[in-house]
Amino acid sequence: MEYERINILIASDTNYASFYGVMLTSLFESNKDSLFDVYFLTDKSLKEKDSEKFELLTSKYNAHLFVIPVNVDLVKTFPEVAHIKLPAYYHLCLSNLLPNSVHKIIYLDGDIIVNGSLRSLWDTDLSSFACAQVVNCTYFDDDYYTRLGYEKKWNYYNNGVAVYNVDYLRKIDFSNMAIRYINENKDKVYWMDQDAENALLYDKMLSIPITYNFQTLFFHHSDWDNYDLLFRRQIMDVASNPIIIHYCGHLKPWDFRYYLMPYGKIWRKVCKHSLWQEAYSKRPYSKYIKFWIKRIFFPLLLIKKRNAEYIVESKKYS
Numbered sequence: 001m002e003y004e005r006i007n008i009l010i011a012s013d014t015n016y017a018s019f020y021g022v023m024l025t026s027l028f029e030s031n032k033d034s035l036f037d038v039y040f041l042t043d044k045s046l047k048e049k050d051s052e053k054f055e056l057l058t059s060k061y062n063a064h065l066f067v068i069p070v071n072v073d074l075v076k077t078f079p080e081v082a083h084i085k086l087p088a089y090y091h092l093c094l095s096n097l098l099p100n101s102v103h104k105i106i107y108l109d110g111d112i113i114v115n116g117s118l119r120s121l122w123d124t125d126l127s128s129f130a131c132a133q134v135v136n137c138t139y140f141d142d143d144y145y146t147r148l149g150y151e152k153k154w155n156y157y158n159n160g161v162a163v164y165n166v167d168y169l170r171k172i173d174f175s176n177m178a179i180r181y182i183n184e185n186k187d188k189v190y191w192m193d194q195d196a197e198n199a200l201l202y203d204k205m206l207s208i209p210i211t212y213n214f215q216t217l218f219f220h221h222s223d224w225d226n227y228d229l230l231f232r233r234q235i236m237d238v239a240s241n242p243i244i245i246h247y248c249g250h251l252k253p254w255d256f257r258y259y260l261m262p263y264g265k266i267w268r269k270v271c272k273h274s275l276w277q278e279a280y281s282k283r284p285y286s287k288y289i290k291f292w293i294k295r296i297f298f299p300l301l302l303i304k305k306r307n308a309e310y311i312v313e314s315k316k317y318s
Contacts, residue, residue: 115245
């Protein structure tokens with residue numbers, strides 16, 4: 001049976017390119033029965049060696065790669081937060097930048113490992129929605145709804161994984177709408193592109209199962225304590241084999257301090273077999289020299305740090 005090609009959207013500058021390379025490797029390896037068209041929104045900073053690797057990777061799996069330049073001037077005055085930088089805004093321009101032949105697309109962040117088939121996600125019916133996303137790990141926080149000005153019943157979603165109805169977004173001129181919203185509400189926009197999408201599309205969001213964006217922060221102590229019993233059960237039911245693992249927040253599997261973080265081993269395995277093996281070596285050794293001074297105690301320090309961040313149930317997935 002010949003399936004329809006799946007459209008994938010990624011957006012990055014050169015600083016995050018290697019992590020997107022690892023993510024795409026996991027996507028292709030976990031979906032060998034599917035073919036992909038990858039649309040890459042990027043700026044002039046992308047290094048030639050990374051560009052060549054993306055071409056090599058996509059050709060290996062019979063995927064088509066379309067590199068689409070982004071006008072950085074559109075977002076250069078936008079607010080940034082913590083570890084999230086300006087390229088996070090690039091995909092908000094999708095309705096203006098994608099060719100008219102693209103009617104639907106799956107967006108994937110770079111801090112993700114695809115661990116299963118995306119065919120069912122791609123088949124999501126968006127006829128009555130702008131996009132489909134998984135609730136954010138901190139959806140319970142009243143601040144989102146007060147700050148962005150809509151009712152809590154609509155939820156707050158994590159756009160690290162999203163299926164977009166591109167036709168609908170073109171119809172409402174979403175790209176210009178989002179840029180205008182951010183420019184006019186910089187005091188309200190904390191979680192950047194994610195805040196903008198939730199503020200503008202909250203009543204056009206389709207909620208999808210958490211397996212499609214299984215956020216490692218589901219296991220974080222501060223979040224876990226706020227979940228009701230039903231949501232905790234959903235997490236534990238999916239935890240053994242989520243389709244998409246999202247290493248959200250500032251804790252990343254390529255940071256050796258979080259060597260024992262949930263699902264870190266899975267990311268490192270994919271990285272090791274990718275064209276971007278050096279992605280795991282991107283760790284600032286000098287900043288953590290104290291760890292190396294205490295090298296003999298290093299395993300104990302890692303365990304202590306992991307236990308301080310995550311609930312006990314997460315240990316089996318480390």
